[in-house]
Amino acid sequence: MASRDALEFPESDRGFLEPQLPPQDGSTPRPDMPFTTLTFATSLDSSLAISPGTRTVLSGPQSKAMTHYLRSRHDGILIGVGTALADDPGLNCRLTGVGGYGKEGLEGQPRPIVIDPSARWDFSDDSKLFQLCRQGRGLAPWIVTSLPEPPAQKKEKLEQYGGRFLQLKMVTLDDGQHRIDCVMIEGGAQVINSLLEPQSMSLIDRVIVTIAPTWLGQGGVVVSPPRRFDGEGNAISAARLKNVRWYPFGEDVVLCGQVRI
Numbered sequence: 088m089a090s091r092d093a094l095e096f097p098e099s100d101r102g103f104l105e106p107q108l109p110p111q112d113g114s115t116p117r118p119d120m121p122f123t124t125l126t127f128a129t130s131l132d133s134s135l136a137i138s139p140g141t142r143t144v145l146s147g148p149q150s151k152a153m154t155h156y157l158r159s160r161h162d163g164i165l166i167g168v169g170t171a172l173a174d175d176p177g178l179n180c181r182l183t184g185v186g187g188y189g190k191e192g193l194e195g196q197p198r199p200i201v202i203d204p205s206a207r208w209d210f211s212d213d214s215k216l217f218q219l220c221r222q223g224r225g226l227a228p229w230i231v232t233s234l235p236e237p238p239a240q241k242k243e244k245l246e247q248y249g250g251r252f253l254q255l256k257m258v259t260l261d262d263g264q265h266r267i268d269c270v271m272i273e274g275g276a277q278v279i280n281s282l283l284e285p286q287s288m289s290l291i292d293r294v295i296v297t298i299a300p301t302w303l304g305q306g307g308v309v310v311s312p313p314r315r316f317d318g319e320g321n322a323i324s325a326a327r328l329k330n331v332r333w334y335p336f337g338e339d340v341v342l343c344g345q346v347r348i
């Protein structure tokens with residue numbers, strides 16, 4: 088039986104997204120690299136959240152359901168530790184019909200991946216992610232850290248739930264059993280801004296942004312990559328999309344495109 092908090096994303100709304108999604112045969116555009124989707128919800132003034140350290144609802148019900156459909160079509164969801172600390176997120180897929188939401192097992196549930204170079208995230212059994220694991224509604228996270236020896240207690244807790252620490256830059260396991268072919272990067276701002284820098288933007292295969300009809304005002308957590316300059320020192324745009332498509336979803340609009348390299 089589907090649970091009360093399950094979301095619906097109608098079949099009729101799925102077609103437009105298909106050309107933007109990772110191929111279902113597991114093929115990837117670059118060898119040994121996952122298909123990468125950068126996706127987030129923003130205000131009209133480019134804020135992800137109303138102030139640092141807070142969680143802000145921007146997506147309406149339809150675009151939220153779209154995000155959960157995207158989650159069902161990716162193997163992993165990546166966030167920075169700032170987002171883990173601010174949001175205590177679930178990072179599972181709550182669409183009717185995926186594992187834990189009307190279906191046995193965890194099929195369709197993405198692997199949460201948290202970039203936490205110095206193991207700052209002080210997770211516990213009460214963290215939303217681990218509650219969902221206990222309820223059979225989500226996978227335990229992989230935490231990417233640069234520490235050679237992550238704190239023993241955190242490691243034990245994480246492994247108790249089936250999660251693990253990965254050394255920085257390791258997103259594919261040696262045994263190949265937990266290969267990630269496609270990853271959905273949700274944020275936050277530091278992660279997105281760094282990916283939109285010239286040296287990283289070629290790693291992004293698709294950008295899917297939900298734009299909510301609101302201005303959050305000054306002091307928000309802003310997506311705005313570092314300034315770029317041409318050879319004569321004139322400011323130029325930091326990044327631009329090509330092959331752009333727009334789709335209205337309730338009061339929100341969803342923008343899909345590819346970064347112009």
Ligand SMILES: NC(=O)C1=CN([C@@H]2O[C@H](COP(=O)(O)OP(=O)(O)OC[C@H]3O[C@@H](n4cnc5c(N)ncnc54)[C@H](O)[C@@H]3O)[C@@H](O)[C@H]2O)C=CC1
Pocket residue numbers: 126127128129134135136138139140141142143145166167168169170171173174202203204205273274275276277278279281282308
């Ligand atoms: N509206 C939306 O769709 C979303 C909103 N958010 C919001 O964003 C805010 C969090 O954003 P931020 O504070 O910017 O934190 P963040 O989630 O970007 O995490 C920042 C941390 O991640 C690590 N990190 C980031 N980029 C890295 C890189 N290139 N290499 C290695 N490590 C890196 C660093 O440890 C850094 O301190 C929260 O308020 C959250 O609610 C987060 C995700 C989506």
Ligand SMILES: Nc1nc(O)c(N)c(N[C@@H]2O[C@H](COP(=O)(O)O)[C@@H](O)[C@H]2O)n1
Pocket residue numbers: 127128142143144145146150151154166170171174175176177178179273274297
């Ligand atoms: N698509 C979208 N719309 C919003 O309005 C948001 N605030 C976010 N935030 C992202 O979703 C994570 C929360 O996920 P759960 O609902 O807890 O599963 C949050 O951490 C951000 O990554 N996204």
